[in-house]
Amino acid sequence: MIRTQVVIAGAGPVGTVAAYFLAQQGIDVLVLEAGADCALDLRASTFHPPTLEMLDTLGITPFLLERGLKAPVYHYRDRGTGDVIDFDLGELHDVTRYPFRLQCEQYHLARALAERLDQHPKASVRFGHRLVSVAQDETGVDLVVETPFAIERVRADWLIGADGAGSTVRKWLGVGFEGFTYPEKFLCLSTTEPLEDYLPNLAYVNYVADPAEWLVLLRVPSVWRILLPADPDSSDSELVSDANRDRVFKHLIGKTGVPTQHRTIYRMHQRVAERFRQGRAMLVGDSAHLNNPLGGFGMNSGIHDAFNLCQRLVRIINGTEDEASLDQFDRQRRGAARSFIQAQTIQTMEMMKQGLAAGQDRRREELLRTRADPELRRQFLLRQAMFQSLRDAEAIA
Numbered sequence: 001m002i003r004t005q006v007v008i009a010g011a012g013p014v015g016t017v018a019a020y021f022l023a024q025q026g027i028d029v030l031v032l033e034a035g036a037d038c039a040l041d042l043r044a045s046t047f048h049p050p051t052l053e054m055l056d057t058l059g060i061t062p063f064l065l066e067r068g069l070k071a072p073v074y075h076y077r078d079r080g081t082g083d084v085i086d087f088d089l090g091e092l093h094d095v096t097r098y099p100f101r102l103q104c105e106q107y108h109l110a111r112a113l114a115e116r117l118d119q120h121p122k123a124s125v126r127f128g129h130r131l132v133s134v135a136q137d138e139t140g141v142d143l144v145v146e147t148p149f150a151i152e153r154v155r156a157d158w159l160i161g162a163d164g165a166g167s168t169v170r171k172w173l174g175v176g177f178e179g180f181t182y183p184e185k186f187l188c189l190s191t192t193e194p195l196e197d198y199l200p201n202l203a204y205v206n207y208v209a210d211p212a213e214w215l216v217l218l219r220v221p222s223v224w225r226i227l228l229p230a231d232p233d234s235s236d237s238e239l240v241s242d243a244n245r246d247r248v249f250k251h252l253i254g255k256t257g258v259p260t261q262h263r264t265i266y267r268m269h270q271r272v273a274e275r276f277r278q279g280r281a282m283l284v285g286d287s288a289h290l291n292n293p294l295g296g297f298g299m300n301s302g303i304h305d306a307f308n309l310c311q312r313l314v315r316i317i318n319g320t321e322d323e324a325s326l327d328q329f330d331r332q333r334r335g336a337a338r339s340f341i342q343a344q345t346i347q348t349m350e351m352m353k354q355g356l357a358a359g360q361d362r363r364r365e366e367l368l369r370t371r372a373d374p375e376l377r378r379q380f381l382l383r384q385a386m387f388q389s390l391r392d393a394e395a396i397a
């Protein structure tokens, strides 16, 4: 039987951040990851300013800055009218030392932290270790883990479920995951084609609204990523076919035969777990909440969960804080997920679908008014950069 203070299920960005935070504070931590390595998930690739500040306390932000692209400016574009409404996070220079989004694939973070954890005297990371069952009593949790060659038992004081959308921890806790799944599919293409040569004045982050076919054009260090809704009447193989690729790029840059590095079909979900804490087990990141990727809030809010939780857990383990603090973690982070992340991402999806110029130009006028008014613009930037959701959550008693 393995004995440790904290087990973390999942070695993605959120699980590794939680583990490294705890290990740095002198807590024994064991990370269990079913996969053979940190997942090479391309979905999350934006680090927002408060996340960079948090990660800086772990000493990992300089590593990310070296690999990523700084994106202070982002565009809301309307394909129909050609309008571009730009916002500049540089205006938040008095609020943060990182007044930009950092475009950097998330696996860089998870892999770098997994390597550091591997060298850490307080931490252990086990790949190929699949969590099979979870039980708990008043003093700890009992886990059964399947390894490549054996079934092992682990006893820990605390369990953190950072094991993604299909979380085994959440299922064993019997915690509901209410919300909805978008009926449509989405297509993500990545290409090394220099889109900026065809679309002048392109920012690194562009939300292109269009009632016929909206797009997100997102630059990450290695490629341009293009996210768009997929034709519901087409099969997955048709959607990832050369013919569909040619249709998308013809419409976008007037060119066919553009090389792509990935063509992926996504389903998107808007769901929040009914509890983020049950006794000695807590849920963070995708195991606790899922949202569409518009705005790049998913991984960031997961890292915010991990910091909120682990700061409390260290104090509880060291005997300076009552366990009731974990209920406040639940209220604060569930509050952020429901009131901000869900609301904002659902609203952005609606805007993208309808086009900025749809209806009575209401959304377009609202964005233009926000852009023109210094106070509204600042509030908007604070929301988009996720400062506001953190402040609102921290105000929850």
Ligand SMILES: O=C(O)CCc1cccc(O)c1
Pocket (backbone or CB within 6 Å): 042, 043, 044, 046, 188, 205, 216, 217, 218, 225, 226, 227, 293, 294, 295, 296
């Ligand atoms: O809004 C963002 O920052 C991310 C949007 C996006 C773009 C391309 C692919 C993807 O999965 C998400």
